[in-house]
Amino acid sequence: MSTSSVRITRxxxxxxxxxxxxxxxxxxxxxxxxxxxxSDHGHNYVVEVTVAGAVDPETGMVANLKDVxxxxxxxxIDLVDHKHLNRDVECLRGIVPTAENIAFAAFTKLSPHFAxxxxxxxxxxxxxxxxxxxxxx
Numbered sequence: 728m729s730t731s732s733v734r735i736t737r738x739x740x741x742x743x744x745x746x747x748x749x750x751x752x753x754x755x756x757x758x759x760x761x762x763x764x765x766s767d768h769g770h771n772y773v774v775e776v777t778v779a780g781a782v783d784p785e786t787g788m789v790a791n792l793k794d795v796x797x798x799x800x801x802x803x804i805d806l807v808d809h810k811h812l813n814r815d816v817e818c819l820r821g822i823v824p825t826a827e828n829i830a831f832a833a834f835t836k837l838s839p840h841f842a843x844x845x846x847x848x849x850x851x852x853x854x855x856x857x858x859x860x861x862x863x864x
Contacts, residue, residue: 734847735788736777737795741804744769745812745824761823767811773852774803774833780844790844798840803833826851826859834861 746768747761757765776799780789807816812824818832830851838846845863852858 731781732779733782733789734777734779735790735792735795736775736848737792737799738773738775739796739799739804740771740773741808742769742771743807743810743812747823747825749823770853772807772829773850774799775848775850775852776837776846777848777850778841778844779847790841795841798837802836802840806836826853826857829853830859830861834863838863 744767746766747764748757749760752760754765776795778790778795782789806818807829810816812819812829816824818836819829822828822832830849833851834846834849837849847864848860848862850858850860
């Protein structure tokens with residue numbers, strides 16, 4: 728195969744609660760900026776990771792999907808599933824857990840673990856109307 732790099736994408740889900748607020752702001756200011764999300768609520772999130780690399784001529788794979796699943800679960804899903812993102816998740820402590828910030832935190836936690844392939848995209852879908860992507864090309 729002459730292609731120098733191939734991408735594969737894997738999807739997983741988790742459920743978590745959060746509140747979008749800044750503790751130093753008043754309740755009114757938080758509501759003005761974050762709307763209904765300024766009070767506790769939850770989502771059924773979808774996370775997609777895309778890894779890229781050379782196809783191994785022996786296996787025909789960029790990365791074994793079993794390994795991608797295991798890394799995704801161990802390094803991120805197990806930390807956030809059925810948790811309160813503001814209180815229970817160390818990598819989100821002290822930040823407003825918007826879709827953008829959750830996606831960036833997930834990308835940061837996951838990116839070192841896929842070698843020799845590399846994480847090039849992480850998409851976090853919070854609702855049918857809201858998603859965030861981190862792309863590293």
